Amino acid sequence: MSLNTILQLGLLGGLGGEDSSIGTVISTLMYFSFILFIFFGQKIQLWTMLWNASGSIKKLEYMRTDAKNLTLKTIREIGKPKEDPASRLNSLMEHFLISPVDLDPAGIVPKLDHLLDVRDDKFKSDVKRIAPEADDVQVNNLENLVEVSLALNTIFRIVRHFYLLGKKTSSFYLILQLQMILPLVMQQAEALIGASKAFSKGQPIGDGVGPLIVSKLMIGKRKRKIDKDVIVAKTKFEGRNAIVLKAEGPGGNVGKPGNAVRKIITENKGKISMVVMIDAALKFEGEKTGEISEGIGAAIGGIGTEKFKIEEETSKFKIPLYAIIIKESIQEAITPMKKEINDAVEKAIDKVRSLVKENSKKGDTIIIAGIGNSIGIGQ
């Protein structure tokens, strides 16, 4: 069947054929679209971008509802509340924190730290109120779950705000900026949905690799709570007296490792040979998950208050600060722990071993801190 036959049969919509003026139609269409794009090109692009953004907003709204429903289901299952927790959960999902004024930045860290403590306590007590039957571990997991719902709600509200604002003002550049960051925002939202499932079941997440490594060094040792949600144990490590610390598990906790390191250094009158911090860190695209790198500095994320305390204390006593990171993506960090990350545990311990051997002497006291969320990881 030749093209002519196809055209005559009308399979291409009656285009072509010996008697048709297809050439004229095509060239007229070309001229018309050329003129159309000269005058309305940006408008057409704006509509396309708005159309794309509206699709993403619908997806974000669905994710937000999904996370909220999962949170409500888990609260009802674990907490057995007498009243309907929906309205209280709605108000928790709109919770916010006003950062302290930074016109005069000196002394801002303690202020921020105080506000974070207040927020954490308030959040925890609110979660306990809506889930009265939940134990401490479950309250921590539920708190994490509510945080995920809050994050998804915030993402949805912000994206919708810029979408509607751009639509209202027909601002091409506002929508352009939104469209440019949307793939990354969607990636983060999808990761948060994965996190909500892990938190509802109490499964270890990728970020927990630091506490997981340290928990292996704590097995069979006497543990004590040194600060809010932080557990320490003393152990012998390559002939050194190692003080190992991690967030208290198996509930979802990151604890306050800054305070813990400060207390340990004070208890030992500054006689600490080195501090090794182990944490999950974001990998670059193209890098393998579970790869381990070694460096200098405080390997700890978050808003910066804990990092500040560790840096301040170690610099005060001139204690060398080493970092070991396990590479993973943002999605891998908050979704159930991948096998590659779990397999990195032994390699990371070997890395710590060689780092300690090279940089301290036998009999020295050292600190090994596993940083991260210890959900699903006991001690």
Next chain:
Amino acid sequence: MGILIYSFYILYNSLTSYQEGQTENLYIGIVVAIIGIGLAFSSLTTLRKRAIMMKEMDKKVLTVEFCDKCSFKKVRLFEKGDYVNKKIGKCTQCNSELSINAIYLEDKKEPDKSPQRVSTSQPSSLTITVCSA
């Protein structure tokens, strides 16, 4: 897939017509074929992405029970209440303490790395027991 095959068919026909001296048909054929191939590839890519996503979502979380003394290892599906370092009773092989050693997301490539001795006692719930003794 049909669109893709049909687009290539149109392209082939337009080339045949060109050889017969019908230049106009060649251009129309090329334009239609390119649009068709583009549409087909776009929908195939979307389908592939969806399939990968479904595969990722289908992954299961596994719990590894391990005995430090005799290296008895049992891999099973994660259950609520499981956590790493949880003591779960006595080892069936040597009667010493058995604990949860790891919890991780199932690796689809895992069955390729065959362990020393594997026995499945509960095929419906994926339980793999490995004993190095």
